[in-house]
Amino acid sequence: MFKKILNNFQKGNTAKDTNDNKFADIKIDASRLPRHTAIIMDGNGRWAESHGLIRTAGHTQGVRTLKEILKIAIDLPLPVLTVFAFSTENWKRPHAEVDFLMHLFSDYLAEEINEIDEKNVKLHFLGRIDELSPALRNQARDAEKQTMNNTGLIFNVAMNYGGQDEITRAVQKIAAKIESGEIKSTEIDSSYIENNLDTAGLPPVDLLIRTSGDFRISNFLLWQAAYAEFWFTDVNWPEFTPEVFMKAISDYGKRDRRFGGLTDKK
Ligand code: IPE
Ligand code: IPE
Ligand code: MG
16 A cells, blocks of 8 residues: 555655545655654553543553554565664553553564564564563564564564663673773774664664654663654554654655755755
């Protein structure tokens, strides 16, 4: 469906020319897709509360949204999608909520991994996966192994992830190499640091989406988002639709990215 939209666009048409009315007003420039899209999936609790439900019902609904958004990322296709599922700070929440989330991640993996694999998606986890329960950790590592040779969308799930923690771990790894004499401190440059992050080898974040109305990064991808385009919406994650996602990508294509230089627009 989306490939059709992009193909039409490449032919000089727009989404208006497709039969798909849902996306009729959304124009996506196929030559300006983000190489790396990151999403802070926020607002599950607020969505639940606004519907008279308990917070955890919002997380269940949030998983449904994630499945829809993943389909679009595959169909467009986007090269890399990274979602924030659980932060190093989220352990501060009530035990029952944390426990619910961990079970939800486990159920999601069990139910979706074969379809993810069939769709040629390479699944990868960012964060301190080794500190999760042994069962969830093994499930995550097995899922990575199952999809490691896939060549389609790279789908990163940040779980027990914090940007400061990731940079700290990278510094520790690099310091150990200096201690052992493997490298000299003068060999460290920004690409060396990048290659020691959980996102080693991936492009920097081009587009960072946050749902639910807050304007902060909450310790997500601090290094990788150095020049990201930010896109915020009041929509809570459980109500984040394919249309809103397409709008974010469409808006990204219109941004003037200068990287400290001057405009590239004529
Ligand atoms: C995001 O929704 C999901 C996680 C952080 C795990 P929240 O649970 O943060 O929802 P709000 O922000 O309280 O509404
Ligand atoms: C960020 O959302 C983390 C995830 C979406 C997993 P939070 O709800 O934890 O962020 P804060 O607490 O509002 O900054
Ligand atoms: Mg939140």
